[in-house]
Amino acid sequence: DTGVSQNPRHKITKRGQNVTFRCDPISEHNRLYWYRQTLGQGPEFLTYFQNEAQLEKSRLLSDRFSAERPKGSFSTLEIQRTEQGDSAMYLCASSLDAGQSEKLFFGSGTQLSVL
Amino acid sequence: GENVEQHPSTLSVQEGDSAVIKCTYSDSASNYFPWYKQELGKRPQLIIDIRSNVGEKKDQRIAVTLNKTAKHFSLHITETQPEDSAVYFCAARGTNAGKSTFGDGTTLTVKP
Numbered sequence: 517d518t519g520v521s522q523n524p525r526h527k528i529t530k531r532g533q534n535v536t537f538r539c540d541p542i543s544e545h546n547r548l549y550w551y552r553q554t555l556g557q558g559p560e561f562l563t564y565f566q567n568e569a570q571l572e573k574s575r576l577l578s579d580r581f582s583a584e585r586p587k588g589s590f591s592t593l594e595i596q597r598t599e600q601g602d603s604a605m606y607l608c609a610s611s612l613d614a615g616q617s618e619k620l621f622f623g624s625g626t627q628l629s630v631l
Numbered sequence: 632g633e634n635v636e637q638h639p640s641t642l643s644v645q646e647g648d649s650a651v652i653k654c655t656y657s658d659s660a661s662n663y664f665p666w667y668k669q670e671l672g673k674r675p676q677l678i679i680d681i682r683s684n685v686g687e688k689k690d691q692r693i694a695v696t697l698n699k700t701a702k703h704f705s706l707h708i709t710e711t712q713p714e715d716s717a718v719y720f721c722a723a724r725g726t727n728a729g730k731s732t733f734g735d736g737t738t739l740t741v742k743p
Contacts, residue, residue: 557736558733559720561731571729622667
């Protein structure tokens with residue numbers, strides 16, 4: 517499968533612990549996005565990268581969240597001091613910035629449960 | 632920022648009937664409008680998209696229409712089949728904007 521890959525698929529953690537998720541985009545895609553999805557809602561934008569540069573962060577993203585894409589390939593999303601409200605599906609998507617349109621290719625997501 | 636509203640939240644149709652899902656957006660600078668289908672437990676997948684310089688686009692049983700003046704766009708599925716049952720999301724993206732803003736989804740159920 518040469519699509520977007522996310523690991524782990526599921527993560528259960530206790531409140532206050534730190535967690536880190538990984539996303540491997542489609543290899544030729546220069547843009548990488550992180551979204552969060554809760555039940556009954558659409559994907560909510562968190563942040564995105566063009567190559568290794570983080571170009572935008574949602575104002576909803578507290579300072580407990582940090583994302584990196586050090587070499588412009590895979591990305592990690594870390595949540596520090598997790599809270600129960602962080603429980604959600606974390607989706608990664610990648611795209612090839614073609615200017616005129618931008619089809620997002622999503623990964624299968626990481627389901628986070630904070631107990 | 633952009634705000635996308637989607638209606639209805641649930642839609643149930645008989646197999647063979649048509650289904651229409653509507654979305655409105657707030658930012659007149661938005662120029663790209665994709666639709667994604669998400670089956671239970673699976674990732675969202677693009678099914679059709681439209682740019683602001685086009686009023687309508689069709690791909691087999693699926694069509695999307697866009698009214699830039701009114702800032703709304705719609706997904707039309709004809710001759711629905713049970714495998715069309717899924718959650719459908721609309722989205723809007725602005726010029727030079729990286730992010731897409733999604734609606735809250737429509738759960739479509741096609742009854743055989």
